[in-house]
Amino acid sequence: MKDKTRVAIIGCGVIGPLHAECFNANDDAEVVWVCDLISEKAQQLAEKTGSDVKWTTNYKDVLNADDVDAVSVCTDHASHADIFVESLEHGKDTLCEKPLAQNSENLDKMLAAKARHPERICGGVFQHRFDPIYVELHDIISSGALGTLLNANTQLRCYRSDSYYTDTPWRGTWKDEGGSVLINQAIHYIDQLLWHTGDEDKIKGTVKNIAHRNVIETEDCAAAFLEFKCGAVGTIEVTSASHLDWFSRISFFGTDGSIEITGDKQIFVKTKDKEQEDLILKRLEAALEPIQPAVTGKKYYGPGHFAQVADFIEAVRERREPSVTLESAAETLRAVFAIYDTTRQAGQ
Numbered sequence: 001m002k003d004k005t006r007v008a009i010i011g012c013g014v015i016g017p018l019h020a021e022c023f024n025a026n027d028d029a030e031v032v033w034v035c036d037l038i039s040e041k042a043q044q045l046a047e048k049t050g051s052d053v054k055w056t057t058n059y060k061d062v063l064n065a066d067d068v069d070a071v072s073v074c075t076d077h078a079s080h081a082d083i084f085v086e087s088l089e090h091g092k093d094t095l096c097e098k099p100l101a102q103n104s105e106n107l108d109k110m111l112a113a114k115a116r117h118p119e120r121i122c123g124g125v126f127q128h129r130f131d132p133i134y135v136e137l138h139d140i141i142s143s144g145a146l147g148t149l150l151n152a153n154t155q156l157r158c159y160r161s162d163s164y165y166t167d168t169p170w171r172g173t174w175k176d177e178g179g180s181v182l183i184n185q186a187i188h189y190i191d192q193l194l195w196h197t198g199d200e201d202k203i204k205g206t207v208k209n210i211a212h213r214n215v216i217e218t219e220d221c222a223a224a225f226l227e228f229k230c231g232a233v234g235t236i237e238v239t240s241a242s243h244l245d246w247f248s249r250i251s252f253f254g255t256d257g258s259i260e261i262t263g264d265k266q267i268f269v270k271t272k273d274k275e276q277e278d279l280i281l282k283r284l285e286a287a288l289e290p291i292q293p294a295v296t297g298k299k300y301y302g303p304g305h306f307a308q309v310a311d312f313i314e315a316v317r318e319r320r321e322p323s324v325t326l327e328s329a330a331e332t333l334r335a336v337f338a339i340y341d342t343t344r345q346a347g348q
């Protein structure tokens with residue numbers, strides 16, 4: 001086996017530099033190429049990432065390069081599908097940022113490409129599945145410690161200024177972003193909800209643009225009702241027009257116990273059995289440490305990108321599925337699409 005897996009980052013905007021940092025922090029990987037349509041961004045990231053890192057404005061250069069084993073897709077939502085599909089066709093293992101696509105048609109193209117190229121390792125980013133506290137939470141819920149699950153809810157209140165949308169043309173558009181707060185920010189918490197609860201069976205929602213009406217065509221508020229396959233029912237409530245910079249909450253209520261965790265990692269645990277309650281609380285609190293801080297990116301991205309990149313590289317080297325498979329990332333995205341679809345069907 002080669003000493004290191006040689007990686008190319010396509011898209012050097014907000015998240016691309018964090019991917020470069022994560023791949024280079026991994027002993028088994030090295031970033032060898034970076035690419036962005038905007039040459040300054042590509043050049044800047046190449047210089048920051050390493051003296052031998054090559055850069056280009058044409059992603060086809062990266063896909064045609066013999067010295068690239070794996071590709072990380074960090075571009076805007078609408079460009080993911082083409083780059084991802086071509087990347088698999090050019091024999092590159094490929095990790096794609098969330099959301100996999102901005103519409104069902106592109107998502108289907110990506111899944112079909114994987115089916116045509118089962119030899120390729122590929123997956124989608126949901127880095128919070130690797131945050132130690134959520135790994136612990138997953139284990140606790142899966143063990144049945146909360147009894148029969150009754151309710152599973154998530155909320156995200158964040159603030160996105162008008163200029164956040166107007167400065168970057170793809171944001172706030174159905175064609176290119178595919179929606180806004182739901183598909184871009186809240187998707188992380190919807191993924192958590194589905195991951196811990198075991199996917200939804202029925203979903204119905206409403207999306208609205210309340211405070212960004214003259215700025216974006218997509219939504220800044222959304223709510224949804226879910227029926228999970230396990231029988232529990234739940235809700236999603238989100239907005240990007242809040243006075244709060246970023247506040248998330250994820251809650252699970254069962255017949256024997258309840259757990260709620262906020263984005264700033266306030267933990268609430270209540271179970272029938274006091275001994276069990278102390279044990280769960282201790283496990284969750286212990287999982288708050290140690291957290292490897294990212295040098296690049298926002299605090300609420302969490303520590304998970306490092307671990308997800310490490311998992312992806314291990315999957316590439318062992319030729320196994322990554323922990324967040326393409327299908328599983330697609331399942332979460334389909335839940336998001338269902339909220340948009342049910343809103344449209346209701347004529348809103």
Ligand SMILES: NC(=O)c1ccc[n+]([C@@H]2O[C@H](COP(=O)([O-])OP(=O)(O)OC[C@H]3O[C@@H](n4cnc5c(N)ncnc54)[C@H](O)[C@@H]3O)[C@@H](O)[C@H]2O)c1
Nearest residue numbers: 011012013014015036037038074075076079097098099301
């Ligand atoms: N997981 C997370 O926490 C997280 C956080 C932020 C962003 N993201 C996701 O990462 C992706 C990128 O978001 P961002 O905020 O970095 O966007 P951005 O607009 O800041 O950066 C995207 C970059 O991709 C480049 N690009 C677009 N098409 C290209 C092409 N065909 N070839 C080469 N470069 C191209 C653009 O020029 C731009 O610099 C999105 O899918 C977003 O949802 C994920």
